Amino acid sequence: MKVAVCIKRVPEMDLRFSIAPDKKSLEQSGLKYEMGDFDGYALEVALQLAEKQGGEVTVISLGPDGVQETLRKGLAMGAARAVQLKADQVPFDGLAIAKALAAELKDAGYDLILFGRMATDTASGTVGPMTAELLGLPCVSSISQLDIADGRGTARRDLEGAAETVEFPLPAVLTIDEGIARPRLASLKGIMAAKKKPLDVKPAQLGEPRLTVEAMALPPERPAGRIIGEGSDAVPELVRLLRTEAKVL
Amino acid sequence: MAKTFGFAESRGGELRKVAFEAVAAARKAADASGGGEVHALVIGAPGIAAKAEQLGRYGADVVTVVEHPALERYSPEVFAATAAEQIRAGGYRAAFFAASGQGRDLAPRVAARLDASLASDVTTFEIQGDAVLAQHPAYVGKVIVTLRLAGTPALLSLRPGALTAAEQPRGARVEKAAPAMDPATAKVVVTELAQSRATKLDLGEAPVIVSGGRGLKAAEHFKLVEDLAAAFGNAAVGATRAVTDDGWRPPTDQIGQTGRVVSPDLYVAIGISGAIQHLAGMRTAKTIVAINKDKDAPIFKVADYGIVGDLFEILPRLTEEIRKARAAH
Numbered sequence: 339m340k341v342a343v344c345i346k347r348v349p350e351m352d353l354r355f356s357i358a359p360d361k362k363s364l365e366q367s368g369l370k371y372e373m374g375d376f377d378g379y380a381l382e383v384a385l386q387l388a389e390k391q392g393g394e395v396t397v398i399s400l401g402p403d404g405v406q407e408t409l410r411k412g413l414a415m416g417a418a419r420a421v422q423l424k425a426d427q428v429p430f431d432g433l434a435i436a437k438a439l440a441a442e443l444k445d446a447g448y449d450l451i452l453f454g455r456m457a458t459d460t461a462s463g464t465v466g467p468m469t470a471e472l473l474g475l476p477c478v479s480s481i482s483q484l485d486i487a488d489g490r491g492t493a494r495r496d497l498e499g500a501a502e503t504v505e506f507p508l509p510a511v512l513t514i515d516e517g518i519a520r521p522r523l524a525s526l527k528g529i530m531a532a533k534k535k536p537l538d539v540k541p542a543q544l545g546e547p548r549l550t551v552e553a554m555a556l557p558p559e560r561p562a563g564r565i566i567g568e569g570s571d572a573v574p575e576l577v578r579l580l581r582t583e584a585k586v587l
Numbered sequence: 588m589a590k591t592f593g594f595a596e597s598r599g600g601e602l603r604k605v606a607f608e609a610v611a612a613a614r615k616a617a618d619a620s621g622g623g624e625v626h627a628l629v630i631g632a633p634g635i636a637a638k639a640e641q642l643g644r645y646g647a648d649v650v651t652v653v654e655h656p657a658l659e660r661y662s663p664e665v666f667a668a669t670a671a672e673q674i675r676a677g678g679y680r681a682a683f684f685a686a687s688g689q690g691r692d693l694a695p696r697v698a699a700r701l702d703a704s705l706a707s708d709v710t711t712f713e714i715q716g717d718a719v720l721a722q723h724p725a726y727v728g729k730v731i732v733t734l735r736l737a738g739t740p741a742l743l744s745l746r747p748g749a750l751t752a753a754e755q756p757r758g759a760r761v762e763k764a765a766p767a768m769d770p771a772t773a774k775v776v777v778t779e780l781a782q783s784r785a786t787k788l789d790l791g792e793a794p795v796i797v798s799g800g801r802g803l804k805a806a807e808h809f810k811l812v813e814d815l816a817a818a819f820g821n822a823a824v825g826a827t828r829a830v831t832d833d834g835w836r837p838p839t840d841q842i843g844q845t846g847r848v849v850s851p852d853l854y855v856a857i858g859i860s861g862a863i864q865h866l867a868g869m870r871t872a873k874t875i876v877a878i879n880k881d882k883d884a885p886i887f888k889v890a891d892y893g894i895v896g897d898l899f900e901i902l903p904r905l906t907e908e909i910r911k912a913r914a915a916h
Binding site for chain 2: 557
């Protein structure tokens with residue numbers, strides 16, 4: 339089984355963000371980067387499939403040379419090879435990215451192409467289904483369970499208050515939700531081996547972006563928190579405030 | 588004057604709340620560009636047409652209904668092909684979807700088929716000349732991004748509950764259409780739809796969420812959280828990732844960076860310290876209440892009303908008082 343996993347390098351989300359003077363981007367100094375949360379789950383799913391059913395995993399990432407670090411991490415976790423689709427910047431427009439990925443993935447013979455459910459930075463979750471459409475491949479998004487056997491798959495998608503069971507033929511594109519597999523840590527041996535694994539660099543054939551960032555701003559600060567009391571004696575005051583001030587009762 | 592489009596999501600033969608939100612947003616966009624027609628699309632099993640007129644209340648002028656026995660459940664390929672065909676034929680300025688579980692799958696497929704721009708999980712938008720500007724919370728809610736959508740149609744998926752579905756009654760004309768492809772030829776098939784919590788409110792739609800964390804100490808103590816939710820009468824139960832990871836609650840209950848992002852009127856955090864990953868999922872709640880024994884817990888920095896103390900002592904009394912308050916009003 340040949341599996342591709344498209345991963346994104348995103349800022350660590352527990353950092354404090356500030357907006358750059360152009361009011362359209364993040365202040366870059368102080369940012370640290372990691373592999374997107376959901377991309378880690380997707381990679382783990384791919385590695386487990388390759389281990390159980392034979393085959394190899396390729397990690398693909400679009401972006402500046404900084405993404406090579408993220409790709410090396412994927413190699414250290416167990417991917418066999420990596421591809422950087424080189425671009426100075428990663429556009430916000432999912433379709434522009436999907437076009438570049440589709441150009442790379444087309445006719446490459448992958449049985450499965452995996453994505454995380456969404457990148458934690460742009461939080462849009464569009465690139466996976468868009469890439470599938472451009473490639474004309476079956477796609478199931480945001481899955482929390484997966485079985486693959488005899489060239490077919492069965493997946494579970496969680497919706498609001500419901501869950502779908504979905505069947506599909508391979509090759510297919512899947513986007514992976516949390517809860518399916520916990521990403522492994524790279525071993526020291528894996529990290530050493532990763533240095534010798536192939537990492538190809540190719541120019542990204544990005545589409546023309548039509549979704550662009552007009553402005554970025556920090557959300558309005560919540561008013562400072564207020565402790566209204568201690569223990570159950572504070573309950574009547576809380577209920578009074580919920581009724582008269584917050585008006586939620 | 589510009590026509591706009593709203594995709595009206597249904598489940599189990601009923602339109603969902605997000606269907607009205609999408610149509611109301613389409614109405615708003617049409618009115619903002621001179622007051623053109625709003626067209627809605629409903630896809631479902633035979634019988635769904637009877638629900639179509641409801642969309643007139645929220646401003647639909649025309650509702651296209653596609654009924655087929657095989658479309659009782661979602662079919663990604665048939666829905667995407669049909670929506671893309673309708674939007675292409677309609678020449679719309681903008682097309683609205685819900686950023687629901689279904690809409691997050693459908694909207695990007697339609698955008699790819701139409702080669703159109705798509706802004707996802709939008710909380711507000713405005714029409715500005717040739718462009719549509721849409722706000723979208725990104726970076727786990729820590730940055731509000733304003734996106735510019737160029738080209739026509741502009742596609743937007745709307746965060747459930749973010750835009751109120753205002754009533755603007757129109758006499759919706761209902762038209763039938765056929766699916767754009769034969770459902771029997773679809774490769775991806777939803778073989779089962781299991782209602783996991785048919786009787787309970789969904790986290791995305793509940794006005795009140797009562798959420799529990801590790802401070803509850805054991806799975807069985809979630810009964811206290813459920814009791815409080817029941818006392819509110821309009822509440823759903825959520826949990827932190829620590830709790831869902833430990834299996835005290837199902838993963839679908841998780842609120843936070845890797846779970847659900849919610850904006851209820853009231854969020855009650857019980858025994859939750861307030862890790863950044865959790866705050867990412869609930870910081871936009873209108874009112875936040877926190878109950879925690881540690882007065883230095885970060886949750887108190889965002890809580891409008893905090894009570895420091897033993898939740899096992901506080902919760903039963905709070906449940907009782909909420910029940911009384913609701914009975915009295």
